[in-house]
Amino acid sequence: MNRKIKYGLIGGSTESSIGRKHKNAINFDERAELVAGCFSRNGDTNKAVGDYYNVEPDRVYGDYREMAEKEAARKDGIDFVSITTPNFTHFEIAREFLLNGINVVCEKPLCFEVDQAEELIKLAKEKDLVFAVTYTYPGYAVVKVMKEMIEEGKIGKVINVDAEYLQDSMLDQIGATDGSIWREDPKQAGISHVFGDIGTHIEYFVRYVTGLHIKKICAISDKFGHKLDINDNMLLEFDNGAHGTYWASKVAAGYLNGFTVRIFGDKGALEWHQQTPDYLKYTPVDAPIQIISRGAEYLTEKSANLSRLPVGHPEGLTIAFANHYRNIITTLIKKKNGEKPTAADLDFPTGEDGLEGIRFINAAVKSADSGSTWVEM
Numbered sequence: 001m002n003r004k005i006k007y008g009l010i011g012g013s014t015e016s017s018i019g020r021k022h023k024n025a026i027n028f029d030e031r032a033e034l035v036a037g038c039f040s041r042n043g044d045t046n047k048a049v050g051d052y053y054n055v056e057p058d059r060v061y062g063d064y065r066e067m068a069e070k071e072a073a074r075k076d077g078i079d080f081v082s083i084t085t086p087n088f089t090h091f092e093i094a095r096e097f098l099l100n101g102i103n104v105v106c107e108k109p110l111c112f113e114v115d116q117a118e119e120l121i122k123l124a125k126e127k128d129l130v131f132a133v134t135y136t137y138p139g140y141a142v143v144k145v146m147k148e149m150i151e152e153g154k155i156g157k158v159i160n161v162d163a164e165y166l167q168d169s170m171l172d173q174i175g176a177t178d179g180s181i182w183r184e185d186p187k188q189a190g191i192s193h194v195f196g197d198i199g200t201h202i203e204y205f206v207r208y209v210t211g212l213h214i215k216k217i218c219a220i221s222d223k224f225g226h227k228l229d230i231n232d233n234m235l236l237e238f239d240n241g242a243h244g245t246y247w248a249s250k251v252a253a254g255y256l257n258g259f260t261v262r263i264f265g266d267k268g269a270l271e272w273h274q275q276t277p278d279y280l281k282y283t284p285v286d287a288p289i290q291i292i293s294r295g296a297e298y299l300t301e302k303s304a305n306l307s308r309l310p311v312g313h314p315e316g317l318t319i320a321f322a323n324h325y326r327n328i329i330t331t332l333i334k335k336k337n338g339e340k341p342t343a344a345d346l347d348f349p350t351g352e353d354g355l356e357g358i359r360f361i362n363a364a365v366k367s368a369d370s371g372s373t374w375v376e377m
């Protein structure tokens with residue numbers, strides 16, 4: 001039975017922010033081999049990175065289109081591609097690989113327009129391809145425990161959600177003009193900076209753990225002299241009638257990557273912090289507060305099995321990504337071997353989740369641009 005597959009990487013040069021993390025995460029379970037890539041827009045960097053990653057020179061491509069066509073034509077071509085380039089490139093690159101019959105894993109936000117996302121989803125369905133989108137944080141083991149506990153009714157009916165994703169990387173740029181980073185350029189980032197870059201992580205995370213969809217949103221943005229939003233406050237109404245607040249910011253002093261989610265139910269509450277990702281705070285209404293640890297013996301077998309390192313040894317971002325890739329790669333291997341993936345195998349964010357992210361960005365920007373009116377998702 002074939003237990004290994006091959007993949008290619010778009011972006012992911014050694015100096016990129018996230019692409020290299022994908023490679024490390026895929027490598028974690030050693031079931032997929034990097035054999036092809038178009039790692040950088042810079043030709044010299046592309047070649048040097050291919051060499052560094054040990055990819056045969058004839059499979060280091062100067063252009064993603066050439067890569068999709070040539071890999072599709074090879075008998076030993078790649079089984080999937082991971083797209084880790086800036087936002088504005090995602091649609092064209094994903095489309096090209098799907099058209100060539102290659103499974104796609106794409107970074108978020110998936111693309112710019114709802115109809116682009118719908119086109120990609122349709123294409124993947126028609127060609128029976130896996131189409132995943134890497135919203136990182138639900139890959140953490142304890143986040144899956146959080147989801148399980150909410151499903152089991154441990155906090156009762158969800159009545160309020162409060163979440164924040166805070167960074168301070170742009171605090172020194174309040175009132176400054178836009179710099180050269182692509183995230184500040186609407187042509188490359190899209191209609192939003194912060195709603196798209198970190199707000200979408202909140203949107204998917206809350207939907208993943210609670211199963212609730214945002215019904216409508218009321219947002220206010222601060223641009224502080226920039227073309228796009230860098231500080232966003234949001235009021236939400238969910239499809240079960242519950243309300244919530246999200247705050248996404250790049251100007252929150254002292255916060256490096258402060259992603260916190262609090263879910264309140266009528267029987268208790270759950271709280272998770274990205275910077276201590278192995279722990280979950282559980283407040284049952286009729287008992288003392290509990291701190292639940294990843295991998296602990298008191299967890300269900302399903303939850304305990306998600307743990308990758310011994311308890312007390314912190315896991316991190318690479319493993320959160322690796323957990324998504326474990327499921328994606330298992331799904332691909334099973335499909336290749338004619339087996340049916342299980343629901344557990346299929347537990348990774350998909351193109352449909354990417355589409356919901358685009359709807360979220362569009363609604364949030366529309367609300368903020370129209371004087372903070374309520375906008376239906």
Ligand SMILES: NC(=O)c1ccc[n+]([C@@H]2O[C@H](COP(=O)([O-])OP(=O)(O)OC[C@H]3O[C@@H](n4cnc5c(N)ncnc54)[C@H](O)[C@@H]3O)[C@@H](O)[C@H]2O)c1
Pocket residue numbers: 010011012013015016017018019038039040041042064084085086087089107108109134135136182197
């Ligand atoms: N899931 C997460 O937690 C997470 C974290 C950070 C970034 N991201 C997403 O990842 C994407 C990339 O962000 P980043 O911060 O790594 O950007 P980056 O600018 O650090 O790196 C992008 C890389 O892509 C390369 N590139 C650009 N266009 C290319 C093309 N046409 N062909 C080949 N290579 C190309 C660049 O040369 C660069 O090496 C964005 O969509 C961002 O939203 C996701």
